[in-house]
Amino acid sequence: MFTLPALIAAAPAAAQDYQSTQTLDTIVAQFTGSDIGQPGGARAAVDGRLRLAACAAPQLSWRTDRQEAVVVRCMAPTWRIFVPVNAMPQAAAEPAVATAAAAAPAAPPPPAEPVIRRGDPITIEVGAPGFSISRDGIAMGDAKPGERLLVRVEERKPPIQAVALESGRATLPGWSR
Structure with a gap:
């Protein structure tokens, strides 16, 4: 049978620090620039049942160039999760209007040069x-x-x-x- 001092001594070992899923929701919203459920934002809140070890500096990146999910990663302790993102709505296509004298298509703008280089x-x-x-x-x-x-x-x-x-x-x- 446990005594009260034994339970008090065991409590700190049982109480482990976990990463706040609300904090993860906030940093994902800051990263995407959109709130949960909004176009461009997380589809849903990070599952509150997750028990991820507390992370001092979570790192975020896009999973692919199509920006369909955010990767939230912790280097120490090591863990990562994927947060699905709602697609941004495509611009509504305007109906084409036929004209007798069609204008020449505009040339695409030249690609921008890097303003920051490795080692700067x-x-x-x-x-x-x-x-x-x-x-x-x-x-x-x-x-x-x-x-x-x-x-x-x-x-x-x-x-x-x-x-x-x-x-x-x-x-x-x-x-x-």
Whole structure:
């Protein structure tokens, strides 16, 4: 039979820290720029029954270029989950109007050049009315404006994701300038 001191001593071992699924929902919404259930947002909330070990710095990325799911990953302890995303609605096709003198199709714009290159020192900036935070880091890849890249901010920690703004400047996914 357990005594009260034995139960109290066992309680801390039984109470393990788990990753908050509400926090995961929030960072997925920031990453996608859309709320749960909205076009471009998570299809549903992360299952609250999951018992993932607490993660100090979850990393997010798109599973594919089609942006059908977000990969949420923790490097230490190691785990990852996939969060399905609602498709963005296609722009409604406008009816074609026949004209006697059809205009020549416009040439596509030239591809943008990377504004951040691998090895460049960059500043990651986030902010809102009343506050701003910045952090220096080193780009781990090339990125054009609006593209994501990994940035090393601390030698002994995993890199973080950022979105290129302009030469030497980036922000975190989900934050605007």
